[in-house]
Amino acid sequence: MTDLELQNWQEQWQSEPSIPMNLRKSVERQSKLMRIGLIGDVAVTLVIGGGSIAWAMRAGNGEFVPVAIAAWMFLAAAWIFVLMANRGLWSPSAMESSAFIDLSIRRSRRTLATLWFAVALFFAEVAFGLGWAYIHSVDRRVSMTAWLLFSSLRVDVVWLVTALFLGGVVWYRRRKQYELVRLLELRKQMSGPNFENEFDDGSLFERKGWRFYDSRRKHRGKPDRSV
Amino acid sequence: MDRTILEQQFERILATQGPALSRLAASYTNTLSDRDDLLQEIAFAIWQALPKFRGDCSERTFAFRIAHNRGITYLSRARAQNTDPIEEIEVHDPAPGPESNLSQRQRAEKLREAVRRLPIAYRQVITLTLEGLGYKEFSEVLGISESNVGARLTRARQLLLEGLEGQK
Numbered sequence: 001m002t003d004l005e006l007q008n009w010q011e012q013w014q015s016e017p018s019i020p021m022n023l024r025k026s027v028e029r030q031s032k033l034m035r036i037g038l039i040g041d042v043a044v045t046l047v048i049g050g051g052s053i054a055w056a057m058r059a060g061n062g063e064f065v066p067v068a069i070a071a072w073m074f075l076a077a078a079w080i081f082v083l084m085a086n087r088g089l090w091s092p093s094a095m096e097s098s099a100f101i102d103l104s105i106r107r108s109r110r111t112l113a114t115l116w117f118a119v120a121l122f123f124a125e126v127a128f129g130l131g132w133a134y135i136h137s138v139d140r141r142v143s144m145t146a147w148l149l150f151s152s153l154r155v156d157v158v159w160l161v162t163a164l165f166l167g168g169v170v171w172y173r174r175r176k177q178y179e180l181v182r183l184l185e186l187r188k189q190m191s192g193p194n195f196e197n198e199f200d201d202g203s204l205f206e207r208k209g210w211r212f213y214d215s216r217r218k219h220r221g222k223p224d225r226s227v
Numbered sequence: 228m229d230r231t232i233l234e235q236q237f238e239r240i241l242a243t244q245g246p247a248l249s250r251l252a253a254s255y256t257n258t259l260s261d262r263d264d265l266l267q268e269i270a271f272a273i274w275q276a277l278p279k280f281r282g283d284c285s286e287r288t289f290a291f292r293i294a295h296n297r298g299i300t301y302l303s304r305a306r307a308q309n310t311d312p313i314e315e316i317e318v319h320d321p322a323p324g325p326e327s328n329l330s331q332r333q334r335a336e337k338l339r340e341a342v343r344r345l346p347i348a349y350r351q352v353i354t355l356t357l358e359g360l361g362y363k364e365f366s367e368v369l370g371i372s373e374s375n376v377g378a379r380l381t382r383a384r385q386l387l388l389e390g391l392e393g394q395k
Contacts, residue, residue, distance in 0.1 A: 006356070006384070012335040013342075013357035016250055023241055023270040030271045096370025097351065100296040104303065182303040190348045190369075 049075050063136070070128050077121055085114045101187050108180040115173055122165055126158060233277050236286075240273060244290045247358050251291065254342050254354045255298035269297045288367045291360070295351060295368060302347070341390035349383035356380060 052071035056064035095103070133155070134147055148155060241248075252265040272293045280289055342353055355365055365376045 005388075009338060009387075010357050010359060012331070012338045013250065014246075015331070015335045016246065016253075016339075023245070023267065024238070026267045027237075027271050027274045030267070031274070095296070096292060097295045097299065097368065098370030100292075101299055104300065179303045182305075183299075186299060186302060186347055189346055190351070 045075050045079070067132060070132075074121065074125050074128075081114065081117050081121065085110055098190065101183060101190065105180065105183045105187065108176055108183060112173065112176050112180065115169065115176075119166075119169055122162075126162060130155070130158065236280075237274055237277055240286050240290050241270065244287060247287075248290060248294050250339075250358070251294045251298065251354055253339065254350055255301055257343070261301075265297060265301050268301070269294045272297050284367050285364070287360075288364050291355065291358070291364075291368045299347075337391060337394050341387055341394060344390055345383065345386055348379060349386055352376065352379050353383040353387055356383075 049072050052064070052068040056062075056068040130148065134144055137147060137151070142151065248269055249262070249266055252269060253262045256262045256265055273290055276289075276293060280286075284292075342350060342357070345353060351369055352365060355368060360368070362373045362376050365371070365380075366373050369376075371379070
């Protein structure tokens with residue numbers, strides 16, 4: 001290996017002078033989408049929260065007041081959850097690569113850990129909503145089980161949404177777990193061979209029997225005792 | 228910071244570092260469309276990070292840090308490491324077509340392919356070397372000590388050479 005060789009490589013490498021597509025436009029588009037997303041979150045809060053208050057006020061008999069209170073409690077819990085999940089994890093993407101990968105790993109772990117809170121919150125909302133609807137249903141002679149299963153299309157929609165939500169959670173969790181394993185793997189690769197002994201989280205996943213673990217690893221299911 | 232100043236700074240970074248960022252994005256991806264997607268993500272991340280940029284490093288270091296970090300995120304999300312043959316990424320040749328240029332282009336493409344096949348730690352140092360960064364900038368981008376950079380670079384060059392010879 002000589003410096004002349006390196007110089008040749010540099011010339012060959014830099015012989016691709018293509019200025020990429022209109023990046024400016026794509027950045028503007030993404031910025032706009034991001035703003036829309038943020039506005040969307042706030043809009044959902046205002047529509048659900050404001051709507052429930054308006055509904056309670058319009059009814060005027062106090063019957064819907066618990067719904068409005070519960071709606072705001074659930075919204076507050078969701079916002080607290082989001083803010084707490086991101087606490088200390090926000091950071092500009094311009095940090096050094098080694099620090100960035102550590103941050104990405106922490107972010108992935110925290111997302112996985114807090115996913116259960118989202119599930120619990122969803123079920124609390126469903127339980128409250130169905131409970132309230134049952135208590136205020138026209139025909140209370142029907143048993144609750146029968147009411148939950150056969151009463152109306154609206155209740156069926158709740159079950160459908162629940163199934164979709166759970167499917168989404170499973171999918172998202174698997175994706176996040178995969179990302180975490182890939183990040184741990186990348187950190188190992190980026191930190192050199194001695195690093196493996198300190199952070200062998202891969203075997204931890206394997207011991208727990210999570211099947212998403214690196215499909216390229218040959219001895220799946222058997223903890224690697226060599227590390 | 229004033230938006231106009233930010234926009235000017237952003238334009239300047241894209242104008243001066245655009246081709247290098249495109250090459251860095253290509254080193255993390257296998258296809259042209261993936262490269263373009265990653266490049267867009269990099270540009271967006273630069274735009275988002277610019278207001279926090281206080282000039283504690285050069286604009287080039289700043290842009291390369293972001294590029295590598297987005298590359299890492301891209302790799303972590305990629306469903307599986309694609310082992311299919313790498314789609315050729317076009318090379319615009321400024322000089323019109325003598326045959327010598329063809330072989331030059333082929334050599335350049337082989338080099339890019341060999342770089343893409345390097346393990347990530349070595350790929351990062353070799354791409355920075357090929358872009359002409361110094362040891363200090365290496366450690367600023369990757370967060371590893373300068374002494375570590377030397378050792379890693381020596382190994383990376385060796386692996387790249389083996390990769391290129393393996394293609395012959």
